[in-house]
Amino acid sequence: MxxxxxxxxxxxxxxxxxxxxxxxxxxxxxxxxxxxxxxxxxxxxxxxxxxxxxxxxxxxxxxxxxxxxxxxxxxxxxxxxxxxxxxxxxxxxxxxxxxxxxxxxxxxxxxxxxxxxxxxxxxxxxxxxxxxxxxxxxxxxxxxxxxxxxxxxxxxGRPFSTARGSRASSGLTASQIDARDFLAARASKRREQFAPTGPVVIFSGGTDWYDHELLWKALDETHARVPHMVLATTAQNKGCDQIAHAWAASRDVKTVRFTLNRALGKRAGFHRNEQLMNLKPVHAVVCEGSGIQANLLSRVQEAGVPHHAFAQRHQRTAA
Structure with a gap:
């Protein structure tokens, strides 16, 4: 505004x-x-x-x-x-x-x-x-x-996100659920708001990204094919993930945010990739970022998961 x-x-x-x-x-x-x-x-x-x-x-x-x-x-x-x-x-x-x-x-x-x-x-x-x-x-x-x-x-232009933990919606907006709550809920069969059911679409990308229309188009195409999807992201507050969170809020799609486990040091990003793949995703959207995104894309391709993959050069020239 x-x-x-x-x-x-x-x-x-x-x-x-x-x-x-x-x-x-x-x-x-x-x-x-x-x-x-x-x-x-x-x-x-x-x-x-x-x-x-x-x-x-x-x-x-x-x-x-x-x-x-x-x-x-x-x-x-x-x-x-x-x-x-x-x-x-x-x-x-x-x-x-x-x-x-x-x-x-x-x-x-x-x-x-x-x-x-x-x-x-x-x-x-x-x-x-x-x-x-x-x-x-x-x-x-x-x-x-x-x-x-x-x-x-x-x-x-950004959805409200809590500093930590989950924001399970009352029904007015899309829920944003911390990965720890999500995994615990799946294990213990807790209430649906913390363990949203539905096919999982995983999303990851770098923080240096400006072309939101490119990503919104890809996510809209995915949503049309997987209407009851749950979006699992790598929980960054800028760049690709921030664009994906804004898209999810506008489309009322529940998101699960997988933050890094800093205690794992340099392995943290790769461990998070393992967690995402363990969700058995039905689709993936991966944008060029660091070696973490390259590793995730390789895993997605090896598993035969349908996906969108975008390099920095695919972005439109910034105005």
Whole structure:
């Protein structure tokens, strides 16, 4: 976004033209008439925030940061500030999820150890109410995070990515899942949001790359052939991977980010290539970068995996 808007109403209208959020309102639904967040709280008939007000708050909080600094010598720092705000919603949603998981575990333990006493019945009802309330709060927090993240994308051209760990989407945007969570989920059959099912397309390329249209075209062609694909990338924050992450966000394609295991030293990149190939990819997109990409392309070719391969010379001349 290049131009400064004259008022917050115009800012909100601009964002809503750019962002699709069909599930936003539903995330603020109330499953129970009474809410309770812990055993130390009394049940209360408080309501969830109004979704229109929540949407407007995200537009004001994130959008105002960009609009304030746009066209000034501080414009460069707007992205960092906005990222921190969006990430605070992410961190808070993770904390809520942890409490929800603890309440869910307690509820499961109680269900397996049935007791006909009235005390048991009261505690069971309370635990279920706490678990449900935390779930409602988490879903709303994730919805606000995702909407704020979409504003970040509109302003910067880049999808919001967490510094570490996964961002499993509430349904408004594509999930970005850390490889460690992905592999652990596959091994332990955890919830689908951390182990997305579907054919895997792997992607890797160098950081010195500017022709995004070339890569978007290749990814669109792949997506047309593999509509339920999961995109596994090498998790770099600039160049080819950044272009791929932006494409995935725009197409609502789940991504799994394979970061380097620095403890492996010089072997880290090659080990990551092994991890990618162990996913049994149905397609690969590999762009010229370093010897790591050359090694991955060689593995892809040896395995007979259909692929797009691009050299630096394939890029259009930069304007």
């Amino acid at each position: 290049k131009n400064t808007v004259t008022n917050l109403s115009d800012l909100g209208a601009f964002y809503r033209e750019q962002i699709e959020a069909p599930g936003f309102d539903a995330a603020f639904g109330e499953q129970n008439g009474m809410g309770q967040l812990s055993v130390h709280d009394e049940p209360m008939a408080t309501e969830m925030p109004d979704p229109d007000a929540a949407r407007g708050a995200m537009e004001m909080i994130i959008g105002t940061v960009f609009d304030l600094l746009r066209g000034t010598r501080m414009e460069e720092f707007g992205r960092d500030i906005a990222w921190g705000i969006v990430n605070s919603f992410h961190v808070t949603s993770q904390r809520i999820e942890k409490r929800e998981d603890e309440a869910g575990k307690k509820l499961g333990d109680m269900a397996r150890a049935f007791d006909p006493s009235e005390i048991y019945a009261v505690e069971l009802e309370e635990t279920q109410r706490i678990c449900q309330t935390l779930m409602d709060c988490r879903e709303a927090m994730e919805a606000m995070r995702d909407y704020a993240g979409e504003i970040f994308r509109v302003e910067t």
